[in-house]
Amino acid sequence: MKSSSISVSNAVVLTLREWLAAVLLSAAAIAVVYYGWGSWERYEPGPDHRETCWAELQSDYWAYMRWCKYARDHYDILLMGDSVIWGQEVPNNETISHYLNEYIGREAVANLGNDGLFMAGLSGIVRHYGDYLGDTNVIIQCSPLWMASPRRDLHGEKKSQYHHPRLIPQLDPRINYYHDLNTRLGYLSEHVFRVFPFVRHLMANYYDNTSISGWMMEHPYSDPFAAITFRSSPVMAEKQGRGIDWEAKEMKMADEPFLDPAESIQFGLFLDAVEGLKKKNTRVFIMIGPYNQHYLVPESRERLFAMVEKIKAVFDERGYQYFDTFTVGLPSDTFGDSCHLLREGHDMLAKKMAADPAFRKWLDGIGK
């Protein structure tokens, strides 16, 4: 036994061989837990399933990946977008995906919407957590909300808080981050070391959204291993909003600038997301909107429509197939706020979209 050449107060000084053994053992143990967990933890999504509201689960991208995998294996179409797709104002069986299934005539569409999942976040999902988004069909939402102002577009003058900070580009393009460089490097590391998102799943699912050691402090006499029940968090069926229209909420009219798509960070990253999906051999259909044009002052509404026309021009140029939800003519009272639809809005939108020739053509191409 060779002793260390440095003075120490413990015996933990490893040789190269010992280090290799420790690293291999650690990697093996992590791999067993990481890969085994998917089969150990009960996960039984029912009809109209949507993942539990993001606010409840912080950033549980491991669970999101699992839902992607399940959805890809059980549904023909994955509908991706923000809380408009998730169904902020309605229960599970009143979402866009629910009505699309009704009008298509079968359980074809899975709801992959998530709270605050802006377009840059969609790009992050595709890039970093898109393992199961390949060889399938995706409807992806292009929401004007995220291009309504510089702040929404992640380049406001002041540092802002964003949803899903882990999903936005950490270094390029330059975004006025509210997190320091070290935190962003930590986020980058999570994309490489998938065990960290998995640990956050454990924290979210079993440990009150805190670290396991933090949980032990709050539950001083409990066994942290006993907290693991191998049951996924209960499926969320309730709505998050109040389900009433924006005028009843007495929302004020807004005057949003709406950005030029050519200068929009969000739009640029949305295009990256579409290209990323295509590279995964996935067929993509884009849903533009919805957005509540009724709550905009006339000049702002003009700017919105001008921006949407520019977006469509880009899609046409790139040969993307899309459905413009502004053609539906959704009435004012179908909106709960600036963009979230109420039940009637989802119904109308899905009905029109299911009848849209471009969408029908895309739908007919599934499986061919």
Add this chain to the structure above:
Amino acid sequence: MLFNSWLFLIFFVVTAAGYYALGRTRLRTAWLVLASYVFYGWLNPLYVALIAYTTLVNYVAGIRLESSPRKKTWLAVAVINNLLILGVFKYAGFAVENLNALLGLAGASYAIPEPGHLLPVGLSFYTFIATGYVIDRYRGTVDAERDIIRFAAFVSFFPYLLAGPIERAKNMLPQLSAVPSFRIGYITEGMSLFVVGLFKKIALADFLALYANKVYGEPGEFGGLALLMATYAFAWQIYFDFSGYTDMARGCARMLGFDLMLNFDNPYLSESLNEFWKRWHISLSSWFKDYVYIPLGGNRRGRFNTYRNMVLTMLVAGLWHGAAWNFVIWGGLHALGRTVTRELEQTAFYAEKIPKFVKQLFIFHFVCVTWIFFRAETFGKAMTVLGGIFTKAWADPRFPIAGILFILAVWAYQFAFESRLRGMLERSYVKVALVTAMILYMVFFRTSGYEVFLYFRF
């Protein structure tokens, strides 16, 4: 830049790669200085100017101490300069606060405005490193360093820049002069030190901090047992935090081929306070011994002078830790404890009849009492904690079982390491199992967020 950060990992990989790539050229030392200044300037670019100034003054003094007939003058210039920097940046606020209190007592309506500047992190450490060098130069125990780049590297070497160990010129300058050779052994030893330090910091210190911070934040709201457990928790937190930092510092240095001094040697196994200070923050206690206690006369002039020197040294050591009376009281308590226990140890009864374990427990608990003054934000809160332990009802403290198990496990390990069981702990499978357990714990159980290292504030 914290050692336990991704930013540092990138910084260190780049620094190490550059250092070994430049190994046989003179540029390697300049590279270390550049890296150290980037490391330090990352916190605040103005800090770099301060350390560069300190380096320059002490470098010139070191050279002048060789040839000038006025050696005492040059020593005084350097030492006073270093103490002035410490005084202005670290103690000015404390001095003004106390002067204003005195003015208030005297009925004066005028108050001196408090200085607004912040204490640059690591200032106490590198000024002591530089001061130690000029005193050694004066005594002739080290040669003058004529290469200013090498001297700058000695003062600012990033592994020990922020929180020690407070290295000595006779240990570091020869190592900085030597041409580095890349050895796998350096890397594996350095990684071992680093991973143990990281585990101490993020798994143990930060975990115990959750409890200690909660209770010490509002001590009046907790029962006696909770106050006691929080004091135990803090005692181990500060040990894990500071020794963890030192382990990481030594690990980084080792990966670059340097051997920094051992700074913590299982201090909670000490049988006496004298021994405690030979095991706790060794680089600081030996610094005070060499540059304060011995120049004061040490133990050479009788019992009274010995104790006077000991008390003075401990009071200054307390003040070094922070510009607040709490730290002076902490130093004073240690001085009192060392005085009493030194007498006690000279009695046959204590030396021979009291079992070793009882002595260790006694010393640990005495140190815990002193930590109360170190940790509490005010003297009033310290007294609330101390009094509360003995007077308040011992309700359920809600201290996590895991915390108790960690502390007992580490203590048992340290006892074993210093016993005949050490050979068992040095077996490969034990070491591999321990490191694997540490890695897995850090991956799955780590606290979210980081606590800043406690000793950064000094």
